[in-house]
Amino acid sequence: MNQAPTPGLRRLRFDASPCNFPRAAVPMLAQPELACLQWQVNPRLAMSPWGTESFKRGRYALHEAMRRSGLGPGTALLAPSYHCLTMLDPALRLGAAIKLFPVNANLTPDIGALKNIVHHQHGDQRIQALLIPHYFGIAQSLENMLELKQICLDAKISLIEDCAHILTLGPQHPAPDAGIHGDWIVSSPYKFFPITEGGLLWSSQHDHANASSETHTPSTGPRWREILVLWQHIFGIKTLRTRSTNRADFLPNFSQAHEWEEACDSASPYYKPNDELTQESILASRLIRHTNIQALQARRRENFINWLEVCKTLRQATPLHTELPAGTIPYMFPLLLKDFKTHFDTLKRAGLPLGRWDNMVDSNCPTAKHYRMSLVHLPCHQSISKSQWTWMASTLRQILEK
Template sequence: MLLDTLIFDPSSCGFPRPRLPLLPIGFDGIAFAAPSAWAPTAHFRHFSRGRYALREAYRLAGIGPGSTLLAPAYHCRTMLDPALALGADVALYPLRSDLSPDLAALDALADSAPIPVRALLATHFFGLPRDFAALADWCAARRITLIEDASHAFFTEQHRPAGIGAYGAFVVSSPYKFLPSPDGGLLYAPEAGRLHDIVPRAPSWRDELAGIASFWQKAHSASRCDLAMLEAELTANAANPSPLASERHEFAGPSSDYRPEHAGRASLRLSRLLYRHPDIAAIASSRRKNYRRWTTATMNLPYCRPLYPELPDDCIPYMFPLLIEHPETHFYWLKRLGVPIWRWDSMAASTCPTATHYRLHLLHLPCHQSLNESKMDWIISALTKVGAGRTALLQACQ
């Protein structure tokens, strides 16, 4: 199936590499002692990325030719890639402004689907647990398999976040987003027998060595952020603005981030070793502290607002979601400075107003454990100065 896809192509902009890591590096968040697993190993399978774990969850749920997957309208394309690769149709369900599913809209969408709906993907966005009890009942009544997308949650064999993993027939996560591992995707099933026939193939030794080299290189990469130089860099960038990215509609199948040859491949041995040694308390403390710093820094700024200013108890956040008013200036200039930010700006088109707006206006800002106070100071200062326009930066854009 091909989807009408909105493509954001920044290749003409010349954005530099981020000056700070978007994800944890080195041994940050790793402990000497290994916590006990919360469920037997038969309930888990390891893959090189969450998208390939998701492929197995879709396949086991009956996703393939002649079936439909219901997926959130706000999404990363890798959430849809496995279903498209399996030959299924994908229907996007609308979300409310807090990214919770709209059950009434789901009813209408399921009733009008020309091809039977076999599975629904429900996402715990940014690691904040969602109460999917009503959604699970809805799926059960329609004999639709519920798959929990916990790729934004710290969900591993050694840690199960409260409120996550209790609803779906399958749960998929991406541990490398919380631990400094070179790769990793995890598939969990409450009924271990459903995974009996899944045996991921081992990576080659060449891949294993490449993973070790990547881990070592990232661990020893130097940051290049200087708070004292920020004002001068802003002014210099204003004098030489970058061209705008190209945007286009394209009827597309799986994205280039989906590699069919990687499907079914297990994660690296180094990654699995690191997964068994998380310092859960340290990861939680650092991420929550950085998340709260973001909230304090952005709460009263006139040109942006936190999507979730309140962090639930015991939640370990993935990133800090921030809505900005003027992406045509704020996003471009933050990228020009090398600020580590992310955004889902290439996605399948839908009629959902939340997804349409958030595509360009919702920034994903890092809060991981490798960001110390000085690094957070630099990122927050860059965001504040770019947004406020207290330099020649925004004047040059007007």
């Protein structure tokens, strides 16, 4: 594949493995468990409903969206400065350049700065697509989405709506205010349903029959790994590997994480070109169809609201959002640490499940610079048990309240 480096673009890398953090005591993603499954099939839920194409993960659906948008050598993807690498990898894989626009503290796009980039394009890397995510399940405002749509229309740029953090399975199972604006829309069902993989692609305008992937493969049967994971979770013991909450456990670790910078001229190790083929998993589709969607939605909302309550008294961290909009089904609970140097390590050492986008392409966006190390993502999924919840809340308080 042709690779066109973006001059000067640097990827900031972080590897915590030298710290030997314990495995998280609570899974980051939902596990198959009987409370959120039902015997009856829900006909409205399907992994690959009409008008969508299935991929192994959202990143490969993004690759196809970007390819169909015309990204390739000599073109550029316009993407937010706050991102995970898998959002940019597909463009790098296509040989396109990356241009980053700044985001505001609440993770909305800085539309003035974005317009400036679009209107003052120079050089031979024409912006061909704009990628806009709805972070952590909170949809961008309708006003912003309509403005971005207009900017794209005027500049003949394809709008790719990244719904990886939104609970949606395509045009027939839309989410409020998301998954309806982009020329191409991508979602990542394994982030919401207890399945091991899944990425979906659809379009608000294009006829899939005419634009179908060159790489389509027929659906695959259940894979052994999926069956094994399912078996372990449904019939196994709920995994709360609760650690002692003794203060000694929270002592900072003296082995340092490995941090470095590298040229960003090809996709990161998180992108596997061999997985670009479209695919459907029968087991994943079955599990989705037997999901009790009302229970899933209610428990995610309840857990997010519980996190808001717990975080009210924290001195060392503040939630990114102060409320959960009506009808929103959250993916994660984003929490901003005041002193990440001390507390990220301590939280990880205590076994708390934490995500963080510490691998990121460098930019001069102040929000991205700050959030890369300070914004952590806590799970709020439907399979967190009462005891797991109590343990997570008290451990977080113990570390961040003083």
